[in-house]
Structures are given as structure tokens and as C-alpha cells.
Amino acid sequence: MTATARTSVVFARMGDPEAHQLDRYVATDGYEALRRALAMTPEQVHETVTTAQLTGRGGAGFGTGQKWSLLANTYPRYVVINGDESEPGTFKDRQIMERDPHQVIEGALITAYAVRATRVFLYVRGEMALAQERVGQALADAYAKGYAGDNILGSGWSMDVVLHWGAGAYVVGEETALLESLEGKRAFPRIKPPYFPAAKGLYQQPTVVNNVETVATIPWIIRNSGETYAALGAGRAPGTRIMCLSGHVNRPGNYEVEAANITFRDLLFDPSLGGGIRNGNQLKAFIPGGGSAPWFFEDQLDLPLDPGPVGAEGSMLGSGAVVVMDDTTCAVRAAWNLVRFYAHESCGQCTPCREGGSWLEKIMFRIEAGEGRLEDLDLLLDVGDTIAPGPFPHASWPEKGLAASPFPYKMTTICFVGPSAVVPMHSALTRFREEFVEHINHRGCPKGSAHR
Amino acid sequence: MARLNPTNIERAREVIARYPQPRSAMIPLLHLAQEQDGHITDDAKAHIAELVGVMPAEVHGVSTFYEMFKHEDVGRYLVGVCTNLSCMLLGADELLAHAEDKLGVKVGGTTPDGSFTLEQMQCLAACGGAPCIQVNYRYFENVTPERFDGVIAALSAGTDPEGQAVPPHGTLSRVSLPHPSTDADRERPQEIHS
Ligand SMILES: Cc1cc2nc3c(=O)[nH]c(=O)nc-3n(C[C@H](O)[C@H](O)[C@H](O)COP(=O)(O)O)c2cc1C
Ligand code: SF4
Ligand code: FES
Numbered sequence: 001m002t003a004t005a006r007t008s009v010v011f012a013r014m015g016d017p018e019a020h021q022l023d024r025y026v027a028t029d030g031y032e033a034l035r036r037a038l039a040m041t042p043e044q045v046h047e048t049v050t051t052a053q054l055t056g057r058g059g060a061g062f063g064t065g066q067k068w069s070l071l072a073n074t075y076p077r078y079v080v081i082n083g084d085e086s087e088p089g090t091f092k093d094r095q096i097m098e099r100d101p102h103q104v105i106e107g108a109l110i111t112a113y114a115v116r117a118t119r120v121f122l123y124v125r126g127e128m129a130l131a132q133e134r135v136g137q138a139l140a141d142a143y144a145k146g147y148a149g150d151n152i153l154g155s156g157w158s159m160d161v162v163l164h165w166g167a168g169a170y171v172v173g174e175e176t177a178l179l180e181s182l183e184g185k186r187a188f189p190r191i192k193p194p195y196f197p198a199a200k201g202l203y204q205q206p207t208v209v210n211n212v213e214t215v216a217t218i219p220w221i222i223r224n225s226g227e228t229y230a231a232l233g234a235g236r237a238p239g240t241r242i243m244c245l246s247g248h249v250n251r252p253g254n255y256e257v258e259a260a261n262i263t264f265r266d267l268l269f270d271p272s273l274g275g276g277i278r279n280g281n282q283l284k285a286f287i288p289g290g291g292s293a294p295w296f297f298e299d300q301l302d303l304p305l306d307p308g309p310v311g312a313e314g315s316m317l318g319s320g321a322v323v324v325m326d327d328t329t330c331a332v333r334a335a336w337n338l339v340r341f342y343a344h345e346s347c348g349q350c351t352p353c354r355e356g357g358s359w360l361e362k363i364m365f366r367i368e369a370g371e372g373r374l375e376d377l378d379l380l381l382d383v384g385d386t387i388a389p390g391p392f393p394h395a396s397w398p399e400k401g402l403a404a405s406p407f408p409y410k411m412t413t414i415c416f417v418g419p420s421a422v423v424p425m426h427s428a429l430t431r432f433r434e435e436f437v438e439h440i441n442h443r444g445c446p447k448g449s450a451h452r
Numbered sequence: 453m454a455r456l457n458p459t460n461i462e463r464a465r466e467v468i469a470r471y472p473q474p475r476s477a478m479i480p481l482l483h484l485a486q487e488q489d490g491h492i493t494d495d496a497k498a499h500i501a502e503l504v505g506v507m508p509a510e511v512h513g514v515s516t517f518y519e520m521f522k523h524e525d526v527g528r529y530l531v532g533v534c535t536n537l538s539c540m541l542l543g544a545d546e547l548l549a550h551a552e553d554k555l556g557v558k559v560g561g562t563t564p565d566g567s568f569t570l571e572q573m574q575c576l577a578a579c580g581g582a583p584c585i586q587v588n589y590r591y592f593e594n595v596t597p598e599r600f601d602g603v604i605a606a607l608s609a610g611t612d613p614e615g616q617a618v619p620p621h622g623t624l625s626r627v628s629l630p631h632p633s634t635d636a637d638r639e640r641p642q643e644i645h646s
Contacts, residue, residue, distance in 0.1 A: 136627035160632035167518030184478030186517040246538035246579035
């Protein structure tokens, strides 16, 4: 790892337990970027973010400046900040909202200015009581001191920010489901086309949906220039990003890194990052980008955290969540755990997701519980194929002469929840087929797992 | 069975005024009704339907889609154990089994004294502190069986577990949120550099 690979952009205030207070925020450059942005034209602000090559941190990794330029030219138009964080393994947006909420508000205001929005909504996940309180208090304080609301900082520009909160449903995080939910409906993802948020978003009006971490990065970019940000890191998505590291590592936690300048080996093993596998165990597998990302193994450790090479090797960086499994882990149980999650979170609109997901869950469970049959292995792949037909992404396995199948996949469903139920099953079955067979032959889990 | 009381009608009107369309207030108003009654009642659904201008069936459809809304009484403390992957890898299934033993109820059950309802939760965005639990959506991370017992003992004794205040189930934040402008000009682009 290079000495500069740890740079604090979004996490600059994490050393200060009082950073959520307005006076602490203002004392550490807070709202300075908003002041500077308002002295620029909206086009100049937009250009700065494009130059920074900032990409979305919510999962899809789309260019932020590029996304902003797709907005249809009608009004009113909205900015919606996605704080619904619930992808398994991901825990960065909550930390940002709880500990530096003004940075999110400032980034959202600058976004609204750049895209000429008429109102901002901050959608915070329902189960995050403290984040709601912190963001709510920050918003009230920002209004009281003229950083939000009418005639912001005496510039003549006014912007309202509305705090909204959810009530528990993973699919809300999908951007069109988020908009349905914000309209007071069940969170059914919309069909794209025509419902691209930039064209027909909230109340059918042009809408920018950005993730909490994405907008929290913007104040730094405005203060330090787009070029300075783009010079951090390397690869297709330069700059820093927060990697959420969990599972069987010695030092789980959120780490802000110049992602493309480090490898997964650095992230897992560097003493200042993951610090290695717990109890000196061996690595079995790791998930590089949240529960819906295909699994990686020892062979992928030297890949940089760069969307290009990670995609070519069969997975994605997604939401930046890396989950590490050591060699004590039962692959069937771990995969079943995630399949169960995606099956449970299906909104039910698409038959392949609703029926296929629960089928996958049932079959995986019976294998783990010792009631599986050998035919179940083909059945799993068949059911998977109805949800995501054709070649399915997976990592290479040089020892067995298996080449990587690149990300992404084809799908028969409206959104990615359906295929996400296929991912863990497919990754585990491709790599650990003999463990599945062992469960079936020995009528149970060799590791004797509890069944939940 | 109750409609919103006069104070909550006032609060509901304030919430509705934050949105360009009243229907957007649906989820916040359901939270308000749940705070008032402990769960979502038929009368509250009918009342919310009137307030936001939709059919009661639509309020019902929304209220049953989201897992935080309860349709019957739950305990004063909703104890949720996350069993998603990162927590499972560090003992969440065993922790949940311990919780069932300790509270003497299965997942979904409420203790006879009405104090605790046990839930199995999806990833709570605290995976770095696995295994984790929430009590009324307040976090406790790196939870061992002993710490779990400590949290339950503190709540039973009416004290703050590990120094963290946990208000009764359904209690909403009392932060007073700003009122957006109703000026129609806000619906149009603003030019400050001409
Ligand atoms: C099933 C599903 C769940 C998602 N959950 C989240 C989420 O919790 N938070 C988030 O920011 N993006 C989530 N996304 C991605 C959003 O759809 C969207 O791409 C993102 O919020 C856009 O912001 P960005 O461009 O700044 O990343 C999810 C996507 C899918 C398909
Ligand atoms: S894929 Fe699943 S979650 Fe997504 S829209 Fe279809 S049924 Fe709903
Ligand atoms: S897996 Fe338990 S908090 Fe994420």
C-alpha cells in the first residue's frame, strides 16, 4: 500500500465526537464550499464535479456529473438523497449521517444549486433513529443560521430541504422504489424506461437521486477543485471511497481509501486496515461490494479496488462493502443466509423474483439442513437461470482452469433484487460444489451450524 | 382504536405542509399514529386517508408493506437481533437463540408482562460492530450473550442500558423541523448571477 492511500475527504471530521454540531462543523471549513459554490454559476459547479470524476457510491457507480446532465429541462425538479442504506455489509452512510450530518446537507444543497433543483428531500432509513435525530437537528440549526431555507448566506438563492424517513423495506434503496415510497406508496420499483428519474422521477418530474456518501464528497471537491480530487486514487473511479469491512478480519470498520491505489490484499491484511484474518485463520472467500456482489477468493486478492478490473473478474465494488469469510465458514450456510435475505425482500412484482427467490431459499435451506438431494444442485442453477438467464458472472479459478465470467448478468426482472438472490447461490456452488455434495451425502452440515 | 388526537392532528398538518403533495406524508403519519396507539389501528388508517386524500385501502396497503408498522400491540421494547451475513459470521444465530432463552419467547413473541418483543432483523448497517442488536431502533454493537443480558436487565430495572436512553416503542424524535416556503416561485429555477 502506498503511504498516501489513506486520505480523509468524507471522514475528515471523524476524530471529533462533536462534529455533528453546527459550530464544530463551521469551525472546520463547514459551509465554506456552499459559499464558494453560490459565487459560481450552477454550470461551473456542475463542471467542477464532472472534472472530479466523482462516481455514485450507492452501488451502480454512475458518473455523478454525467447523471446531473441527463435531467430533462422542465420544472419543478428535485434532488433526493438516498440514505436508506441496507445492502448487507454496508454501514458507511449511517456513520456519515450520525457523525457529520451537516456535510450531507451542504453536499445536497450544492447539488440542488448545480442542477437548479426546486426542492431537496433527504430520505433516511426508518430504523436509524439516531441518524434521523442528528440530520433533523442539523437541518433545524442550518435553517436558523441561514445555511438553508430563504436567501442562503445572503446570496439571493433559496432552497428548502425536507427530511423524510422510511419504515423498513430493503427495496426502498432502489432509486425508483425510493421515489414511490416518497410519494407515499408501497416501494415497488418502476420500469425503466420510461421511469428514469432524470426524466420522470418524483411526481413524474425530473429528479436527481444521489447517495449520502456521494453528496458528502462534494463540499471537499468544491473547496479543493475537481482536479485535486481526480488526482487522488486512479483507475475508472478516482478519488477516495469508504470501504466497509466486516466479517472475519481483526479490524472490521469503515476505511476511507484512495480505492484504486490499494488492493484487496491491502484492505484485508494491512495492519492499519483489516489487520488480517482473525485467529490466524485462512481466507475462504470475500464479497467485494455488498451482498449482491459475486464472491472473490484468494486468487483475486491482488486486484485493485477499481471497478474496471473488478468487473472483468466477475464482480463489482457496488456499495463498497467487503465481507470476509475465513475457513471455518460453511459456504452453504453463508450463501443461504444471503439468498434468504433477497428472497425475503422481494416486493413481489416480478414472478421470477417472487417465486424463484423463495425456491432458491427453500432448496438452499434443505441442503444446509441435511435434506437435500443431488438433483437439487441442477435445480438451483435452473431456477437461477429463470431469474438471470445465460452466463452468470463469477471469478476465475486458475487452479481448475476456470476463466472469469465478467459482470454483469442478463435479467428477467424489473430490478436487481431478483438476480441478487442468485448471486450467493451461484458463487458458492461454482466454487464450493463439493461442500454442497458433502451436505447432501452426510445429511447435514459438517460444521454443525445452527439453523435460522 | 383511535383517530389522531387534536395535538397529533396539528402535527400531521405540519408534516403534510412539507410536501408538494399531501400523500407523501403517508409514512410519517403512520409513524405518528403508531406512536399514539402503539400500533396501526383501522381508525387511524381511515383518518390518515382523509388527511392525505386517498382511500383507506391504500393506507392499509402501505402500512402492511413496511416492516416497522405493527398491526397489533408489541412490547414496550422491541428487541431486534440482526442475523444477516456479517453478524451471522460472528455468532448472531447463537445470540438469537440466547435471546429466545433469556426472554422465554420465540421470534415474534412478546413477554407476558408486555415488556419485550423479540424480532429477527435484516442488516442494520452496523456490520463493523457485529453481532449487533437494536432496541426500539437504538444500536448496541459487538453484543455478547452477557452484554445482551445486561441490556435486558437495565431495561427491566428502568435504567438506561449502557448509558443510552431508549424511549418506549414508537416514540418519535421531537426535533422541530423547518417549514418549507409555500412561495410558488420556488417551483421555478432561480438565477442569482445574471
Ligand atoms: C435493490 C437495490 C437497493 C439499493 N439500495 C441502495 C441504498 O440503500 N442506498 C443507496 O444510496 N443506493 C442504493 N441503491 C442504488 C440506487 O438505486 C441508486 O443507484 C443510487 O442511490 C444513486 O446514487 P449514486 O449515483 O450517488 O450512487 C440500490 C439499488 C438497488 C437495485
Ligand atoms: S426484481 Fe424483485 S424486488 Fe425487484 S421489482 Fe421485481 S419482484 Fe420487486
Ligand atoms: S449484517 Fe448485521 S448489521 Fe449488517
